[in-house]
Amino acid sequence: MITLPDPVPPRPSVDSPVAYIRSMAALQRRTLAGAALFGVLWMGAQAVIPVVVGNTIDAGLVLGRTGDLVRGCVLLAVLALATAFLGTVRHRFAVSNWLLGGLRSQHRIGHHVADHGLAVSGRVTTGEVVQSVSTDAPRFADLMDIAARGAGTVVTFLAMAVYLLRIDLVIGLFVVIGMPLLAAASLGVIRPLQKRQALHREREGELTTLGADTVAGLRVLRGIGGEEQFTGRYTERSQEVRRAGVRVAGPQAVLQAAQVLLPGAFLTGLTWLAGHGVVDGRLSVGDLVTVYAVTAFLKMPLETATQVLSRWVRAKVAVSRMVAVLSASEAPSAVGVLPDSGSLLHDPESGLTITPGLMTALVSAEPCVALADRFGGFAPGALLGDRAVEDLPADQVRARILLSEAEPRLFTGTLRSQIDPFARHSDEEVLEALHTADALDVLSGLPEGLSSMIAERGRDLSGGQRQRLALARAVLLAGQPSVEVLVLVEPTSAVDAHTEARIAERLRASRVGCTTVLVSSSPLVLDRCDRVEFLDGGRVVASGTHRSLLASDAGYRDVVVRTASPDASPPSVPYTPSAPSAPSDEVVS
Known part of the structure; x- marks a missing residue:
């Protein structure tokens, strides 16, 4: 039994579309070999039937050998049963190859986007990712599916060509020369088809991206009355996709017509040559029947050959798009010894050491999101000890450095699954995380408590509620022994001042002695931090506590005062100054 998806998704080569196809084929070489073997046997059994029919007619009917007639009929029955059995096994292997090729590609793309989400989104649109998973992966899988029939086509063609050469040289040469010419004629149609399919695929990705962006901003569009404008834009792009599809349909229709016309003309000529061979006395009646039956059988290999070429073109176009997604910030394989636990996190570009x-x-x-991305391994530049974070295995980075982005991400499922996605914690621990994020009111407002269902993207919750649930999840996951650093980007930007003050105090209490990095310019949050690093132009220009920087650095004071809300009230929870072990108030410029 093959378990899908794989526990660890494979890493195929993304050097080129052909390299990707080769590496994926190597990963499923066993099922491809099995499909090829049974594809050859299945087509071979069908190819032998015309030969047996012709010999049985010559020996049993023309020469009157009753024993040969009976043996021939029994052999035909055996071949029929063998064809049915071999066809079933071949189909099973073909489906396995389709599933392996498609699901492994989808699995790889999903993990790649999860590992390099922010970097990928900066280089590849959402529509491209969606199209790669929903359209390109199945098209690549179609190529893996037809591999078995393609192998059977090559072997049976060679066998039939040799047999027909033994029967009659003219007929044999007609087959040996004619079939490659048919394949060459099909290539003349496939080449322009490939370019038009690539253009159509590009337009599909652009349309999907526009649709995703429009849906994501639907509430804003309704607020400003921009629905009609974006509807018109979507309609225009949709028509571009339609026109590109029509341009694809032309060569596609010619190719499909050629798949009927060319084999038909070829087989007509073959039958005509066989008939003249009987008239001239070069062929017997049994030979005529054999050639005619072989002619009828060759229709299937001919159609299969053109299908293989067509699917190869479609798969190559599809794989080129998948390679573009997988090439976005593809991290090199990590080697060597991992940094020790507790290694310093350092960013050479900014001069910051945590x-x-x-x-x-x-x-x-300026926004510090890029710096947080570097710490999380989503962008190159940061160091953990003496090793570049982006060069470390992604699973090791995720286990040791937890990054919670500014935009909260919630998924369909229960409230518990939002906070504890791996189901590793008790109810008490989940409730404690909700308390730290001041999100117990979200729990009390749901009818079934932790078992209540949350809609997709948490759309039935307010922005502040989504942000606090995401913070609770980060706090809970950061409590695991493997997590060394928690990075929070604007964790309180969507809440009021009183809620922000409670969150800041509780977050500080829950993270005592733990390495925590907050990207924030809120005075209520900054006043609870042990140390504040002030950056200007991407470089650290001053360090100290919030209060010392307010008193000594005008640039820092301008940023913080500009960020503070005019009607923000003082913290509702008394603040106790840091312990003596905290850094001094001295400003370092």
Whole structure:
């Protein structure tokens, strides 16, 4: 039994579409070999039937040998049963190859996007990712499916060509020369088809991206009355896809017509040559029947050959799009010894080093998201000890550095699954995380508590509720022994000042002695941090506590005061100054 998806998705080569196809074929070489073997046997059994029919007619009917007639009929019955059995096994292997090729490709894309989400989204649109999973992977799988019949076609063609050469040289040469010419004629149609299919595929990806962006911003569009404008834009792009599809349909229709016309003309000529062979006395009646039966049988290999060429073109176009997705920030395989637990996290570009065991805030007039991405391994540049974070195995980075993005991500499922996706924690631990994120009101507002269902993307919750649930999830997961650093990007940007103050105090209490990095410019959050790093132009220009920087750095003061809400009230929870072990208030410029 083959378990899908694979526990660890394979990493096929993304150097080129052909390299991808080769590496994926190597991964499923056993099922491809089985499909090829039974494909050859299945077509071979069908190819032998015309030969047996012709010999039986010559020996049993023309020469009157009753024993040969009976043996021939029995052999035909055996071949019929063998064909049915071999066809069933071949089909089973073909379906396995289709599933392996398609699901492994989808699995690889899913894991790649999960590992390099932010970097991938910066280079590849959402529509391209969706199209790669929903359209391109199945088209590549179609190529894996037809491999068995393609192998059978080659072997049976060679066998039939040799047999027909033994019967009659003219007929044999007609087959040996004619079939390659038919394949060459099909290539003349396939080449322009490939270019048009690539254009059509590109337009499909653009349309899917536009649709995803429109749906994501539907509420905003309704608020500003922009629905009609975006509907018109979507209609225009949809018509471009339709026109590209029509341009594909032309060569596709010619190819399908050629799949009927060319084999038909070829087989007509073959039958005509066989008939003249009987008239001239070069062929017996049994030979005529054999040639005619072989002629009828060759229709299937001919059609299969053109299908293989057609699917190869479609698969190559599809794989080129998948390779584009998988090439986005594809990290090299990690080698060597991993950094020790507790290694310093350092960013050479900004000059920032995170002190273990402290809650450190990053403040800048410009967004610090890129710096957080580097710490999480989603962009190159940061170091963990003496190793580049992006060069470390992704699973090791995720286990040791937990990054919670600014935009909360929720999925369809129960509230418990949102907070504890791996089902590793008790109810008490989940409730404690909700308390830290000041999200117990979300729980109390749901009819079934932790078992209540959350809609896709948490659309039935407010922005502040989604943000607090995402923070609770991050706090809970960060409590695992393997997590060394928790990076939070604007964790309180969607809540009011009183809620923000409670979250800041509880977050500090829950993360005592743990390495925490917060990207925030909120005074309520900064006042709870052990250390604040002020960046200007992407470089650290001052370090200290929030209060010391307010008193000594005008640039820092401008950023923080500009961020603070005009009607923000003071923290509702009394603040106790940091312990003596915290960094001093000295400003480092």
